[in-house]
Amino acid sequence: MVAELTKNERQGALVILLALAVTGLAMAAGGRGDPFGIHGAMVLVAAIVGIFAVIGGYYAPEPSPERLDSYYDSPTKFGIVAAMVWAVAGMAVGDWVAWLLAYPEWTFDAAWASFGRLRPVHTSGVIFGFGGNALIATSFYVMQRTSRARLPDQLTPWFVLFGYNLFCVIAATGYLMGVTQSKEYAEPEWYADIWLVIVWVTYFVLYLRTLNRRKEPHIYVSNWYYLAFILVVAMLHIVNNLAVPISWGSAKSYSLFSGVQDAMTEWWYGHNAVAFFLTSGFLGMMYYYMPKRAGRPIYSYRMSIISFWGITFFYMWAGSHHLHYTALPQWVQSLGMTFSVMLLVPSWVSAGNALMTLNGAWHKVRDDAVLRFMMVAAVFYGLSTFEGSFMAIRPVNSLSHYTDWTVGHVHAGALGWVAMITFGAIYASVPWLWKRNGMYSAKLVEAHFWLSLAGTIIYVFAMWNSGIIQGLMWRTYNESGTLAYSFVDSLVAMHPYYIARAIGGAFFLLGAIIGLYNIWMTIRTASQDQAAQNVADRPVTEPAIGAPALQPGE
Amino acid sequence: MFGFHYRLERKTIGLVLGIIGVASIGGLVEIAPLFTIHQTVEDAPDMRVYTPLELAGRNIYIREGCYACHSQMIRTLRDEVERYGPYSLAVESKYDHPMLWGSKRTGPDLARLGEKYSDDWHVAHMINPRAVVPESVMPSYAFLQRTELRTDDLSDHLKAQRKVGVPYTDDMIANAAADAYGQAAPDSPAADGVTKRYGKATTVRAFDGKPTDLTEMDALVAYLQILGRLTDAAHKPVATAEKKP
Amino acid sequence: MTITHDLLVWFSKSFGLFYLIGLSLIVVVYAYWPANQKPFNAAAQAILHDDDDKPYRG
Numbered sequence: 060m061v062a063e064l065t066k067n068e069r070q071g072a073l074v075i076l077l078a079l080a081v082t083g084l085a086m087a088a089g090g091r092g093d094p095f096g097i098h099g100a101m102v103l104v105a106a107i108v109g110i111f112a113v114i115g116g117y118y119a120p121e122p123s124p125e126r127l128d129s130y131y132d133s134p135t136k137f138g139i140v141a142a143m144v145w146a147v148a149g150m151a152v153g154d155w156v157a158w159l160l161a162y163p164e165w166t167f168d169a170a171w172a173s174f175g176r177l178r179p180v181h182t183s184g185v186i187f188g189f190g191g192n193a194l195i196a197t198s199f200y201v202m203q204r205t206s207r208a209r210l211p212d213q214l215t216p217w218f219v220l221f222g223y224n225l226f227c228v229i230a231a232t233g234y235l236m237g238v239t240q241s242k243e244y245a246e247p248e249w250y251a252d253i254w255l256v257i258v259w260v261t262y263f264v265l266y267l268r269t270l271n272r273r274k275e276p277h278i279y280v281s282n283w284y285y286l287a288f289i290l291v292v293a294m295l296h297i298v299n300n301l302a303v304p305i306s307w308g309s310a311k312s313y314s315l316f317s318g319v320q321d322a323m324t325e326w327w328y329g330h331n332a333v334a335f336f337l338t339s340g341f342l343g344m345m346y347y348y349m350p351k352r353a354g355r356p357i358y359s360y361r362m363s364i365i366s367f368w369g370i371t372f373f374y375m376w377a378g379s380h381h382l383h384y385t386a387l388p389q390w391v392q393s394l395g396m397t398f399s400v401m402l403l404v405p406s407w408v409s410a411g412n413a414l415m416t417l418n419g420a421w422h423k424v425r426d427d428a429v430l431r432f433m434m435v436a437a438v439f440y441g442l443s444t445f446e447g448s449f450m451a452i453r454p455v456n457s458l459s460h461y462t463d464w465t466v467g468h469v470h471a472g473a474l475g476w477v478a479m480i481t482f483g484a485i486y487a488s489v490p491w492l493w494k495r496n497g498m499y500s501a502k503l504v505e506a507h508f509w510l511s512l513a514g515t516i517i518y519v520f521a522m523w524n525s526g527i528i529q530g531l532m533w534r535t536y537n538e539s540g541t542l543a544y545s546f547v548d549s550l551v552a553m554h555p556y557y558i559a560r561a562i563g564g565a566f567f568l569l570g571a572i573i574g575l576y577n578i579w580m581t582i583r584t585a586s587q588d589q590a591a592q593n594v595a596d597r598p599v600t601e602p603a604i605g606a607p608a609l610q611p612g613e
Numbered sequence: 614m615f616g617f618h619y620r621l622e623r624k625t626i627g628l629v630l631g632i633i634g635v636a637s638i639g640g641l642v643e644i645a646p647l648f649t650i651h652q653t654v655e656d657a658p659d660m661r662v663y664t665p666l667e668l669a670g671r672n673i674y675i676r677e678g679c680y681a682c683h684s685q686m687i688r689t690l691r692d693e694v695e696r697y698g699p700y701s702l703a704v705e706s707k708y709d710h711p712m713l714w715g716s717k718r719t720g721p722d723l724a725r726l727g728e729k730y731s732d733d734w735h736v737a738h739m740i741n742p743r744a745v746v747p748e749s750v751m752p753s754y755a756f757l758q759r760t761e762l763r764t765d766d767l768s769d770h771l772k773a774q775r776k777v778g779v780p781y782t783d784d785m786i787a788n789a790a791a792d793a794y795g796q797a798a799p800d801s802p803a804a805d806g807v808t809k810r811y812g813k814a815t816t817v818r819a820f821d822g823k824p825t826d827l828t829e830m831d832a833l834v835a836y837l838q839i840l841g842r843l844t845d846a847a848h849k850p851v852a853t854a855e856k857k858p
Numbered sequence: 859m860t861i862t863h864d865l866l867v868w869f870s871k872s873f874g875l876f877y878l879i880g881l882s883l884i885v886v887v888y889a890y891w892p893a894n895q896k897p898f899n900a901a902a903q904a905i906l907h908d909d910d911d912k913p914y915r916g
Contacts, residue, residue, distance in 0.1 A: 173752040175678025207914035237676035274914040277897040305769040318706035356902035361889040375639025384688035386703035461718040646866035
């Protein structure tokens with residue numbers, strides 16, 4: 060990897076790593092006896108490892124100027140593998156905490172192993188580790204292809220990827236030590252947040268620099284979605300994480316906001332993290348990989364633009380539906396509800412656009428598990444956006460809020476939409492990137508698909524059932540006009556569903572493990588088989604996909 | 614060539630500004646008025662701040678991720694009010710940086726938990742939840758009883774709280790560590806300072822049953838026992854005026 | 859001082875509607891503007907035909 064950097068870039072890398080090492084050292088010294096110090100030591104070690112790597116390759120010959128004739132895909136390759144590793148890790152923790160809700164003794168009296176500390180490891184691991192790496196990796200791939208421009212340099216993309224993964228590791232290890240702001244999906248403390256801002260701004264600038272080197276005046280719509288993802292996430296992240304640290308040697312900080320303002324800011328952030336991290340970015344992914352894989356252009360390019368502005372606009376108002384019937388002023392709740400319902404329009408336009416793109420290629424969907432991943436993702440996107448708008452209606456929310464229904468809804472979106480479109484995009488790009496005719500095993504892709512689908516359905520149905528039962532039990536009155544069930548009654552009723560949910564999650568996890576194995580084997584055989592290179596030096600279009608294995612009907 | 618690139622950059626920057634503009638307005642329109650909300654919301658003059666011990670307990674609550682399963686926000690629904698108590702008012706969390714309203718009830722709401730159960734019950738429940746509630750799925754927090762509470766940085770905590778707007782006095786900040794100790798050691802001389810600074814109604818007890826040592830259990834139980842009791846605004850009928858939009 | 863809050867709330871409640879209509883109009887006009895059709899179609903097709911998979915060097 061260092062061999063791909065020019066001399067200047069190697070020097071630049073050393074300067075950055077030295078600065079990082081000094082920062083780590085200062086943190087470790089200033090935060091003795093505090094998790095802050097441990098994180099400082101981790102930063103220091105990471106920087107030293109990096110310095111050794113750069114020095115080790117420092118005197119390697121510089122890359123030839125011919126590199127500029129091809130896209131720079133090494134960062135994408137790294138990002139895809141990192142995404143899959145995070146997927147397996149994050150989902151494993153998720154399934155573990157799902158079992159903890161059924162069998163709470165499995166905490167073994169260790170603080171770090173309790174549900175409350177492990178849960179954010181799961182949420183951050185899958186959202187930021189898996190989703191974030193997949194978004195960064197695919198965005199590098201897509202922005203280069205759609206701009207017909209190589210990344211402007213070799214160092215910045217590595218800084219973004221390594222910096223981002225350092226953030227993810229700091230976040231996850233922090234939770235285990237009890238370092239958290241308690242803001243849901245924005246748990247990392249102030250120093251991790253500052254670091255993410257630096258990485259994120261670099262990412263944004265890199266994106267603009269690449270776009271400005273493009274050949275065509277028109278910017279392909281995928282880039283709009285990716286750009287909205289980068290920009291708005293930056294905005295949300297900075298505002299929601301404004302906080303005052305108690306000292307420069309402590310991990311702890313206090314949020315600038317309190318009470319009702321904090322609640323509104325937090326759910327403005329939380330809901331728009333769903334919108335711009337988990338929707339916009341992945342729509343960008345979909346609008347590139349789905350047409351590409353199906354070999355058909357987007358059904359309606361205009362609709363993709365209209366729904367882009369619709370999503371960018373409507374989502375921002377919808378956050379307050381997380382606070383129905385609370386101490387938030389009612390007019391804000393009503394506004395949030397109205398916009399949440401209207402949000403269905405651009406969402407369904409996107410989902411419909413995706414499915415119409417496949418119209419006429421259904422035989423490919425039948426034969427190609429990769430395209431099927433993308434198709435199912437579009438269906439789940441449509442389903443969960445409908446469910447989301449429905450749950451934002453105040454009377455529905457009075458039943459669903461605080462229950463497992465919300466958890467089911469989130470996972471319909473996260474497993475059904477986000478993970479499935481990502482797996483589809485990853486399976487599509489791995490053979491393109493490593494110059495192979497196809498994945499190592501098409502059968503394993505097929506197995507992954509069915510495990511994912513089965514896991515998602517089991518999970519979502521379990522949570523729908525438990526959530527609605529829970530909500531109804533909490534509000535049921537008996538004849539004498541008093542509440543019919545104690546809280547504990549409702550908890551007992553959840554037990555079978557918690558087990559079912561954990562089993563569904565295990566299915567999904569197993570699929571991801573198979574996926575990681577399959578990708579790993581594809582990479583390994585690729586390095587042994589350089590002969591394939593001349594065959595697959597271009598993106599694999601329809602004839603090469605699943606052709607060898609998957610056509611019983613022909 | 615320069616003209617072409619200029620045009621490209623202008624287009625990209627136009628897109629960027631468009632996204633920022635369109636995306637920021639919804640949030641601004643909804644959040645900005647909330648910062649003037651104190652003009653319409655009835656104030657709670659009797660509201661007191663968290664003592665250092667309660668604040669430390671609150672930080673343990675945050676650290677252990679309790680908010681992932683317990684809400685602290687009773688909604689304006691009949692069944693919630695009957696199950697948990699008067700619905701939560703905005704003013705009640707005005708010193709909560711950040712708020713802990715929560716979003717999920719794997720366990721019950723805790724907004725009005727204070728003084729509902731005895732200290733002994735809480736300690737037993739934390740050590741082994743299933744000893745008191747056999748059906749519970751809560752993890753055991755026995756280690757809190759074994760862990761000494763860190764008090765050396767409590768003054769820093771109070772100082773940071775003051776920076777974000779919580780009215781701690783210099784006196785409170787200077788005596789933070791002593792007050793934390795005193796609140797859990799009722800017969801010690803430090804106990805008087807707590808009532809002097811935080812009011813007579815402040816609970817001074819050996820929360821974990823052992824007045825001699827100050828543990829994380831003391832802090833957490835002290836926090837749980839003050840939940841919903843910083844002000845009694847929610848119990849007054851006039852407070853309902855706040856719910857009118 | 860009460861006016862400030864009321865004013866903000868009034869603005870928030872009324873503004874959204876006009877903004878919504880205005881923005882929708884602009885976006886629809888942009889998407890259906892006849893001159894834009896050609897680049898849109900070209901863009902939709904372009905990603906399918908980058909067979910040489912090489913950056914452009916001008």
